[in-house]
Amino acid sequence: MKLEPKPDNPCFGCGGANPRGMRLSFEQDDARQRIVGRFCLGEEYQGGSGFLHGGIIALLLDEAMGKASRFHGEHAVTADLRVEYKRPIRVNTEIVVEGFVTRREGRQLYHRGEIRNGVGDLLASGDGRFVVIDREKYRVR
Secondary structure, eight states: OOOOOOOOOOOTOOSSOOSOOOOOOOEEEETTTEEEEEOOOOOOGGTTTEEEEEEHHHHHHHHHHGGGGGGTOOOEEEEEEEEEEEOOOBBBBBBEEEEEEEEEEEEEEEEEEEEEEEEEOEEEEEOOOOOOHHHHHHOOO
């Protein structure tokens, strides 16, 4: 299932309503229980010397892991995020970002994210803890 940016979502990463946002699209792979995104990000996302900015790498992992909450049937927000930068990621190079569930403890959802290059080398990984929320309670009015 394709997860396209929603036109009314102002999220910087995956929303369609943010004119400065990235408008990231993902696939929901139900058979593998993975959220998958394929991207080739340009120079506007670099930190320096032709490599992706560390914050952008963290954002990609957070987006993929956050969407893995769909496999729980829940809406959750990031409570904790840890990123390990293994190798520099060049701009204008195709990467694959995946997010998946590792475990659940009540309202606490634990997910993992990975970024790989076209030949499968692990470039960055992350672990996130997400907290299930009541969307109606936190809806912007």
